[in-house]
Each structure stands twice: as structure tokens, then as C-alpha cells.
Amino acid sequence: MKIFKKELSPEQIVKLARVDRFTAQQLIDGIVDDFFELHGDRQNNDDCAIIGGLGYLAGRPVTVIAIDKGITFQEKVQKHNGSPLPSGYRKAQRLMQQAAKFNRPIITLINTPGAYPGKEAEELGQGQAIAESILQSMSLTVPIIAIIYGEGGSGGALALATADQVWMFEHSTYSVLSPEGFAAILWKDASRSDEAAQLLGLTPAELLNKGIIEKIVPEHKKVERLFEWLKQALVTELAQLMEQSSQELVENRRERFCKF
Amino acid sequence: MKIFNKEHTLPQRDSKSINEQIPDGMWIACPICHQSIYRNELGTLKVCPECKYGFRLKARNRLALLTTNFTEINKDIMVEKTDFPGYADKLQRAKTTTQLNESVLTGIAIIDEQKVALGIMDSYFIMGSLGAKTGAKIAKLFDIATEQHLPVILFTASGGARMQEGINSLMQMAKVSAAIARHSEAGLLYISVLTDPTTGGVMASFAMQADIIVAEPHALIGFAGRRVIEQTLHEKLPADFQRAELLQTSGFLDAIIQRPELPTKLALLVRLNEVK
Numbered sequence: 226m227k228i229f230k231k232e233l234s235p236e237q238i239v240k241l242a243r244v245d246r247f248t249a250q251q252l253i254d255g256i257v258d259d260f261f262e263l264h265g266d267r268q269n270n271d272d273c274a275i276i277g278g279l280g281y282l283a284g285r286p287v288t289v290i291a292i293d294k295g296i297t298f299q300e301k302v303q304k305h306n307g308s309p310l311p312s313g314y315r316k317a318q319r320l321m322q323q324a325a326k327f328n329r330p331i332i333t334l335i336n337t338p339g340a341y342p343g344k345e346a347e348e349l350g351q352g353q354a355i356a357e358s359i360l361q362s363m364s365l366t367v368p369i370i371a372i373i374y375g376e377g378g379s380g381g382a383l384a385l386a387t388a389d390q391v392w393m394f395e396h397s398t399y400s401v402l403s404p405e406g407f408a409a410i411l412w413k414d415a416s417r418s419d420e421a422a423q424l425l426g427l428t429p430a431e432l433l434n435k436g437i438i439e440k441i442v443p444e445h446k447k448v449e450r451l452f453e454w455l456k457q458a459l460v461t462e463l464a465q466l467m468e469q470s471s472q473e474l475v476e477n478r479r480e481r482f483c484k485f
Numbered sequence: 486m487k488i489f490n491k492e493h494t495l496p497q498r499d500s501k502s503i504n505e506q507i508p509d510g511m512w513i514a515c516p517i518c519h520q521s522i523y524r525n526e527l528g529t530l531k532v533c534p535e536c537k538y539g540f541r542l543k544a545r546n547r548l549a550l551l552t553t554n555f556t557e558i559n560k561d562i563m564v565e566k567t568d569f570p571g572y573a574d575k576l577q578r579a580k581t582t583t584q585l586n587e588s589v590l591t592g593i594a595i596i597d598e599q600k601v602a603l604g605i606m607d608s609y610f611i612m613g614s615l616g617a618k619t620g621a622k623i624a625k626l627f628d629i630a631t632e633q634h635l636p637v638i639l640f641t642a643s644g645g646a647r648m649q650e651g652i653n654s655l656m657q658m659a660k661v662s663a664a665i666a667r668h669s670e671a672g673l674l675y676i677s678v679l680t681d682p683t684t685g686g687v688m689a690s691f692a693m694q695a696d697i698i699v700a701e702p703h704a705l706i707g708f709a710g711r712r713v714i715e716q717t718l719h720e721k722l723p724a725d726f727q728r729a730e731l732l733q734t735s736g737f738l739d740a741i742i743q744r745p746e747l748p749t750k751l752a753l754l755v756r757l758n759e760v761k
């Protein structure tokens with residue numbers, strides 16, 4: 226494939242990653258047919274920052290779990306701009322366990338600045354919810370492919386990215402903390418975020434190079450082409466992952482993270 | 486000589502304040518109940534006689550309070566790639582201060598007659614941050630425990646991610662979780678002991694993944710930083726926010742154990758969970 230586009234700097238990618246280019250629903254509809262949304266954590270809440278449900282990927286049932294930032298002001302308030310609550314992670318856990326029961330592969334779509342830093346979120350166990358998501362993912366007997374399509378912010382993103390493969394959209398980021406947070410700690414100056422972006426190594430190319438991710442999803446101008454590429458790649462990779470026994474799958478996933 | 490140092494009335498998360506938590510003066514202020522305490526009253530356990538808060542300890546000092554029977558493992562695992570600006574110096578200072586090569590001390594210990602795989606994180610080592618080698622030492626501790634059929638007791642103390650290591654620091658949450666999953670599948674016991682402070686990525690992974698989760702009195706335990714939350718919500722948070730007592734009330738801790746009782750209570754938990 227020829228790339229005619231000029232290579233973007235890390236700080237340019239950070240800015241693009243934060244533009245709401247896709248909603249989760251748009252991506253879900255682009256990848257699967259007959260999507261049926263499933264709500265709630267079965268404890269006390271339904272966090273709308275996480276959209277979960279079932280659909281057909283080229284005829285194969287899959288579970289899709291997506292973080293959504295929302296577009297309108299009201300949506301952004303309700304979804305905390307894509308920062309999940311503990312109940313969001315617990316909904317995801319429930320749907321992942323259900324996927325394992327019915328031997329369905331899981332696709333996660335990630336776009337979050339991080340888990341929501343609220344008083345109530347802390348009291349309801351934000352850290353525990355993330356910890357549990359990661360631990361459960363380490364024992365799931367079905368394939369998981371995680372796709373970061375905007376921001377991949379810290380533990381809040383990792384909770385849905387403890388996967389067999391992690392892919393990133395061309396204009397997305399994945400980092401241990403935001404460039405602003407990084408600059409604030411390092412130089413006590415959040416405005417030096419552009420420098421921080423360069424130091425953090427958060428671009429898809431750098432992360433591919435380090436083996437943190439497996440694929441970069443090319444962002445064609447025509448979204449139909451993007452969805453077609455994504456669908457095809459998912460079909461191919463999931464078919465290969467489904468050939469592994471559940472034991473092999475779990476062992477390989479654990480091994481994937483042991484190398485870091 | 487300062488008799489009462491106001492700066493130490495609130496626990497803070499930068500390494501400087503951690504290192505100065507017990508200043509050289511004769512009198513110090515408890516960061517929790519604000520009592521001024523005569524230095525000698527803290528004793529070797531470094532516990533506030535008033536509210537039982539356990540002051541932050543270096544890992545080797547904590548070890549001495551738990552057991553005299555300890556064989557250290559993976560002592561020489563340390564960071565090799567230190568090209569991040571200022572990182573090499575920071576590591577060197579941390580090593581000198583703590584007599585450790587990473588932010589966790591690991592080994593096989595006998596605590597009150599119970600043989601356990603023991604890990605102790607050290608908040609004096611770059612804030613107990615989670616570096617790749619911290620993760621490696623903890624994961625190896627679980628792997629050895631799995632091989633030798635031992636329970637794991639892990640004392641957590643951490644400000645969160647090791648930002649000098651970027652994304653690799655984040656991956657440690659998953660790496661350690663993988664080792665915990667293997668250990669758990671073997672039917673073995675894992676007890677985490679959350680000490681002040683247990684925050685960020687450590688809290689959002691192995692601190693909260695244990696079969697039994699206990700904490701020391703008044704330990705700060707949380708995912709998001711207090712300042713970040715206050716900035717997001719534009720409101721001041723109450724003093725007991727993210728403290729062990731509140732976490733127990735909301736259902737996230739099995740028990741709060743005072744420092745002097747830790748060896749006997751932990752050993753009791755190990756015995757109670759023995760698979761016959």
C-alpha cells in the first residue's frame with residue numbers, strides 16, 4: 226500500500242485523536258449487522274459511556290463492547306465524554322462472560338480519555354472495576370480483539386484492551402497518561418503538552434514498533450472503505466484465533482503481556 | 486527546631502513529602518489525626534499512638550517487623566534502559582535510599598510459622614511506581630509461588646504508573662494480572678495488604694485482585710488522584726475520602742488490621758485457607 230499522506234507529528238495525532246470523527250454506533254453499524262444492544266451491569270446502573278451488544282460479523286455472532294464519547298453537549302455530559310463509570314466496566318465484564326458462555330468472539334472499540342475521576346465513581350470502586358476487568362480478560366476462553374479508534378487513555382482503556390490483539394486507527398493514541406498530565410508532573414507545566422506528546426511515544430507507529438499493538442487501521446477518506454477494511458481484517462484474524470483451543474488462547478494472551 | 490510542622494498535616498503524593506514524612510525534629514504531626522507526637526512514641530512500628538495510622542515504611546524496615554526468616558529473590562533485577570531525561574539519577578537516588586534495586590522487595594518468608602511468597606512495595610522508591618521491572622519481580626513472585634504451591638502476601642504502596650517508562654508501565658497491570666490468574670487457577674491463596682498510599686494503576690490491578698484484601702488503618706487507597714477529582718467536580722472532598730475505613734464501609738476491603746497485629750493475623754488467614 227502506498228502512503229501519500231505526509232507523516233503527522235505526535236502532537237498532531239493527539240489533536241486528531243480527540244476530534245469526534247466516529248461515534249461508537251457508527252463503527253458498530255459499519256462492522257456488524259443486526260446489532261442488538263444489551264443494557265445494564267445487573268447491579269445498579271447502565272453506564273451509557275459503554276455500548277454493548279450482539280451482532281453478526283459476516284454471518285458470525287460476535288459481542289461488541291464500545292466506549293462512546295457522544296456528540297451533543299447532553300450526550301457528552303451523560304457519557305462523561307467517554308469516561309466510563311465502574312458500572313460501565315461491570316457491564317462490559319458481564320457481556321464478556323456471556324460471550325465466553327456462548328463461544329462468541331469479542332470486539333472492543335475504545336475511545337476514552339480515561340476512567341471517570343469522580344467522587345462517586347471512586348466510592349463505587351473504579352479501581353476495583355478496572356482490576357476485575359483485566360483479571361477476567363486474562364481467563365476468557367474466546368478471542369478478544371481491541372480497537373482503539375480515538376484516545377486510549379491509561380487504565381480506563383487497558384480495562385478493555387487486555388486482548389489477543391490490539392489495533393489502533395491511524396489517528397489515535399494510547400498512553401499511560403495524557404500529554405497534559407505528563408507535562409504537569411514532569412515540568413509542572415501542562416501547557417508543554419506538545420513536548421510531552423513527543424516523549425510519551427503514544428502514536429500507532431511507535432506502539433506497533435514496540436509490539437504493544439498488532440495493526441494500524443488505515444483511515445481512508447471514504448468511511449465505507451475503512452469499514453470494509455476493518456471488517457475483512459476482523460474476519461480473517463478472528464477465524465485464525467478461533468482455530469486455537471481455549472487453553473491455547475488463554476495461554477497466548479497471558480504470554481502476550483508477559484513480554485512487556 | 487520546628488516543633489510542629491504544618492506542612493506535614495496532609496499526606497501528599499510527591500516523593501519529596503514521602504521522604505520527609507518523618508522529619509528529623511523531636512515532635513511530628515500525625516497526617517491523619519494531626520496530634521503532635523513525641524518522636525520516640527512512634528516506636529519501631531511507626532504507628533500513631535492516637536489513631537493507629539501506620540507511617541510510611543521502607544520495605545526493608547517493614548520486612549524486619551514481619552519476620553527474621555526471609556530469603557530474597559530476584560534482588561538483581563533492575564532497570565537497564567535509562568535514556569529518559571533524569572531517570573538514571575532518580576533511580577540511583579532511590580536505590581541508595583531504599584537499599585533496593587526496584588520499587589518492590591520479593592522473597593520467600595516464614596511469618597509466624599507459615600511459609601509464604603512475600604512482596605513488599607516501597608513508596609520511597611520513586612513513589613513505589615510501577616515500572617517494568619517492578620512488574621517483572623511481582624509476576625515472578627507469583628510464578629514461583631505457583632511452582633512451589635505457596636500463598637502470596639503482597640504489601641502494596643504506590644503512587645501509580647512509572648511515567649518515565651511510558652506505555653510499558655501500563656502493560657505491567659496486565660502482566661501481573663496474568664501471573665495472578667495462573668496462581669489462582671492452581672487453587673492458591675493471595676492476600677493483598679494495602680498500605681499508605683495504594684493508588685493509580687497498582688490499585689486498579691493487583692491490589693484489588695486478591696482473594697482477601699486487607700489494609701492498614703487510614704491508608705490512602707484510590708484510583709484517581711484527589712486533586713484531579715476536585716478539579717473535575719469543582720468541590721472539596723472530605724478528609725476521609727479514599728481512606729481505608731471508607732473503603733471497608735463501601736465493601737471493598739475484607740478487614741483493616743493494625744500494624745502490630747499483621748504477622749499473627751496474616752498467618753491465621755493463611756492457615757484458615759489451607760487446602761487439605
Ligand SMILES: [Zn+2]
Pocket residue numbers: 515516517518519520533534535536537538
Ligand atoms: Zn494519628
